[in-house]
Amino acid sequence: MKKTIVTVTVVVLWASAGVAMGQGYGMGMGTHSSIALSAGSGLGGALNLTSEQVQKTQALRESFLREKIPLGNELELKRFEMRGLWMQTNPDEAKLLAKQKEINALRAQIGEKAIKNRLEIRKILTPEQQAKLINLRGRLWPSFGRSCGMGMGYGPR
Numbered sequence: 001m002k003k004t005i006v007t008v009t010v011v012v013l014w015a016s017a018g019v020a021m022g023q024g025y026g027m028g029m030g031t032h033s034s035i036a037l038s039a040g041s042g043l044g045g046a047l048n049l050t051s052e053q054v055q056k057t058q059a060l061r062e063s064f065l066r067e068k069i070p071l072g073n074e075l076e077l078k079r080f081e082m083r084g085l086w087m088q089t090n091p092d093e094a095k096l097l098a099k100q101k102e103i104n105a106l107r108a109q110i111g112e113k114a115i116k117n118r119l120e121i122r123k124i125l126t127p128e129q130q131a132k133l134i135n136l137r138g139r140l141w142p143s144f145g146r147s148c149g150m151g152m153g154y155g156p157r
Contacts, residue, residue, distance in 0.1 A: 068110055078099060
């Protein structure tokens, strides 16, 4: 009996330690909800943005978020509805496919708004800053939601 209790205790402690140490599925370490475009730090510091450029980029970012947040909320509701459809005993294929089309349309809208926002921000930059931006990340534009870190995953490995 003691052996069973000790074994169960060890297993529970081991499992709870794994949960306590892990971050679960999520954005991973070092992610940010917005890009650092202040004049003295982050990407803004590397590009030597003027205070006027910082103000313009922040205004564009805020307007983008004001447009994106309602779409994101609607997208989350559609995902919730999709889960409800999957929870049914006999899921209706037509309803699932229709809901997936709605989800895809919302994702496309958010993606288009993000591209337009990034292009508007690029218009604020000087040609030298644009060239520096391309060289900084080795691609045309850094991802807006994640400025650094490990990205999507289960936390530290």
